[in-house]
Amino acid sequence: MAKKKTISLEGAIKTDAGLTYKGVVMEPIVEKCEGCERIVPFEDEKYCPTYAQPEIKWAKGVCNFATHVRADVDKTGKVKVNPLKASKRAARGR
Ligand code: SF4
Incomplete structure (x- = not known):
């Protein structure tokens, strides 16, 4: 199996606007990101190297890049966020 590539923020520069990486200003992750495998400490x-502005990502609903939760739309059209482990357990019991 291929080894998972570790993303690093090497070369990122802290500016007044935030952390700048490859010309993109990155904002710190939000609470909902906690547990996501894409988080990189700096x-x-x-x-989040995947999404520079996690807060905006989550403001629109569920981050579709998240590795720790999965979004489900229920019958009423409401988006439900499920922790991945729980949803796996539920799938097995079906
Ligand atoms: S991928 Fe989504 S959930 Fe994960 S750290 Fe980035 S913004 Fe947050």
Whole structure:
């Protein structure tokens, strides 16, 4: 199996606007990101190399890049966020 590539934020620069990486200003992750495998720590904060502005990502619903939760749309059209382990357990019991 291929080894998972570790993304690092090497070369990122802290500016007044935030952390700049390859010309993109990155904002720290939000609470909902906690547990996501894509989080990369940089100095005393955590960032997401996949999505530069996690807060906006989550404001629109569920982050579709998240590795720790999965979004389900229920019958009423409401988006439900399920922790992955729980949803796996539920799938097995079906
Ligand atoms: S992929 Fe989504 S959930 Fe994961 S850290 Fe990035 S913004 Fe947060």
